[in-house]
Amino acid sequence: MRKLKYSLYTLLCTLMIAVVFNSCKKVLDQSENLSQYPPGNVFNDLSLSNAYLANLYGTALPVGWPVNDGNSADESGGITGLDAITPSSGRSFWPYDTIRKLNIFISSIPTGTLPDATKSNLIAQAKFLRAFLYFKAVVFHGGVPIIKVAQGLTDDLKVPRNSTAECFTFIEADLNEAETALPPKYSGNDRGRIDQAIVKAFRGRVLLYKASPQFNSGNPYDNQYWAAAYKANSEAKTFLDANGYGLLENYSNIFTVKGNKECIMSIIGLNPGRVNLRGDDAVRPLSESKNATGGDQPIWSLVQAYPMLDGKKISDPTSAYTYNEQTFWLNRDPRFAQTIVYNGAPFALSGKAGRRQYTMKNIASSLDAFGFAIQGENSYRTGFFTSKGLNLALPAPPTTSDYDWNEIRYAEVLFNLAESANETGRSNESLAVLMAIRKRAGILPGADGMYGLKAGMSRTEMRNAILDEKYLEFAFEGKRYWDLRRHRLFATKLNGIHKYGMMATLVNGRTADQVNQTDISSAAAYSLLPDNFGYTVTELITSGAKAMVVPDTYYFFPIPLTFLNQNPNLKQNIAWGGTFNPEL
Incomplete structure (x- = not known):
């Protein structure tokens, strides 16, 4: 060539x-x-x-990260209401x-x-x-x-x-x-042009959708297209491996190190000219931004979905770690701390060393607090923010981040391979993918070397395990809603659900209305820690429609009138x- x-x-x-x-x-x-x-x-x-x-x-x-796409799913706080989609x-x-x-x-x-x-x-x-x-x-x-x-x-x-x-x-x-x-x-200054690696990876995505229940409701998992999807994704992985692609060792660096080995198809950020593809200004807390905030704020169900450090679910009594709702951040999957910002968590925005993010009324900046008396009954602030993909060093307000948006990364190809392998009788390959993803995440292998995964999973169990793992691996990357839609899971995962956040309601035993100057000074010095607070799971919408409305008609959107x-x-x-x- x-x-x-x-x-x-x-x-x-x-x-x-x-x-x-x-x-x-x-x-x-x-x-x-x-x-x-x-x-x-x-x-x-x-x-x-x-x-x-x-x-x-x-x-x-795409122009960048799909900010707030999670509102349509179970990632962030927006509610899809009645007749949100019509002709x-x-x-x-x-x-x-x-x-x-x-x-x-x-x-x-x-x-x-x-x-x-x-x-x-x-x-x-x-x-x-x-x-x-x-x-x-x-x-x-x-x-x-x-x-x-x-x-x-x-x-x-x-x-x-x-x-x-x-x-x-x-x-x-x-x-x-x-x-x-x-x-x-392509590499160097040509990185971002369409090349064979991009074509092969994207073909795997296309054929996975073609085989999916969305397009084959009468025969969702035994149709003829799964074999072609497996072939395409297996060939894509082999090709990518031969050309230097792979899982990056540090999960957070995927989003902040340009051109790393996990990036297959990148929308290139350039400074000056094309900056803030993450939407930093909309995702940061408003105290460190301007004009808009609330983008990609995690909800409680996403926070709960992260396993413990040994890979076991928070409800699993066999976990080596005891889960407590009042200390929900302890001993979790390392991706939790690399994605979820909770009350009192380190969040060194704007180059502020030691900065912690607070969300409690009268402790946090009023711009960041989660409290209905502050924000009104219909706001969906959740008590959480996300740090994923943000350039923390940028001053407020952020305008100059040149981080790329990775439309296709190597982990997606692995998940596409895992799905198609499972539906074609190759669950051993699916398990290998999940173990590789969890190993990179920093989850402990355990005595059995299974990273918290169940041995001998059935086809259905493996399918669910793949979707559950992808939920966490790709949080806020615009995958979750479309995966649930592709698998026709609206009725069981989205339709009718209510969304919740976590409100910090006490500090050192005092309510927001009892906060004293010592508490305020400690917050200003970032010396209040997460376990200085008490927490209450709180429904995000308290008036009007509260439930998600996601009917089966949304599996294909109408042609506009x-x-x-x-x-x-x-x-x-x-x-x-x-x-x-x-x-x-």
């Missing part, structure tokens, strides 16, 4: 319109919209072609503007004068982006119209939906064609009053 002349950094810097990097002017300083250039002005010139492609990267791929409002994904630009690029590059190897590489990247968009649309809605060429004003724009099976075939074909023209692994009205050839999904079957 001929190496492209321009690095990813240069590609990003050429993007002067939609993505950012306004200070980077290495190649292009144009005011016109690149999507309107005639082919002769763009596709004969590598810098202009790269600029066009950078625009497409910016609109096709008139709610979740939809209809990316045809970007798909049109990708189709222009794919069809126009061959007409230019760039070297053949360069053309093939650029087209391959664009085909991956097209597959990425189609896959997300299918996950949202089921089958959607397949459009392979840019439509003109004289074309028939009222295109019907293709079947879900046809869409998966199309996505897989784009990925297969893309892989053949890409290098195994706007699009149905524009195109009478589109058919609505069955669960939403139409005739289209979104399953395979």
Whole structure:
């Protein structure tokens, strides 16, 4: 493969319109919209072609961490209410503007004068982006119209939906064609470009969804697609291992060390230009931020889900550690302290050495306190914050973190392999994955070397163990809701649940209204410890609707009425009053 002349950094810097990097002017300083250039002005010139492609990267791929995605699941405090999703409002994904630009690029590059190897590489990247968009649309809605060429004003724009099976075939074909023209692994300044490692890992995700109960409700775990999912994920792991990928030794460093060996597909942060992909300003406590807070605040059920240090559940009487609700933070899975910030926990934001985070009324900053008299009856502050992915050293308010967002990391490939292995009679491989994940987390192996896992798990038990482990490993990384949806577990895991936090109600035996100056001074000196407080599990919503409403109709979102009205050839999904079957 001929190496492209321009690095990813240069590609990003050429993007002067939609993505950012306004200070980077290495190649292009144009005011016109690149999507309107005639082919002769763009596709004969590598810098202009790269600029066009950078625009497409910016609109096709995620912009950063999915802050507050956990509100839809059992991670953070938001409540999904009645009729949160309808054909008139709610979740939809209809990316045809970007798909049109990708189709222009794919069809126009061959007409230019760039070297053949360069053309093939650029087209391959664009085909991956097209597959990425189609896959997300299918996950949202089921089958959607397949459009392979840019439509003109004289074309028939009222295109019907293709079947879900046809869409998966199309996505897989784009990925297969893309892989053949890409290098195994980009690094250095090219890191972030689509390469074979990304394609293989993403194919494993696609085929896992294809096999899942979401698309196969009549035969959820014995259908023909599981074998292909296992093959894809096994091949992806083998390829990644051979190219230097693997589990990073330190869990926290995954999110703060750029380009580490666990990062497969990264959205690159750059300073200046593209910063704060984590949403630090929205996730930090408001006392160390500005304008907004409350993002990704853990709820009590997530806090409880972390096992003890020996890997046993907090309710397991065989654990070597005794769990106590009043000292819930002691002797837990090390990922707990690397993710959950609780009252009195160390949280050295803004470079403040020794800083502790308080949440009790009259002890904490009023901006951070969890108390209904402070925040109103309908707030969902939980008594917890998260440190995951944050740049703690940034001053308040944070604006300059250049940490990346890892859309695909090596651990996801392991979990995808574990799921597909379990459903194809290879539970020994699934167990090996869970043990590797727990070993990296710092959970103790125990005398039996099982890291707290049960020996001889059934297929169903292993399936549940995989989902439970992924819940913790990927907390706030935008996996949980979609995993429960993919496995059709809304009825048992989300629908009807109430959400709770942990309110610090006493300090040294005194209530919030009895706090004295000594308590306040001790808090200012960060000398109050978590066990100086007493705690009460508290429901987060105290008036109005309190329960999550997540019906089975949400396994496929409806096609918005706007699009149905524009195109009478589109058919609505069955669960939403139409005739289209979104399953395979």
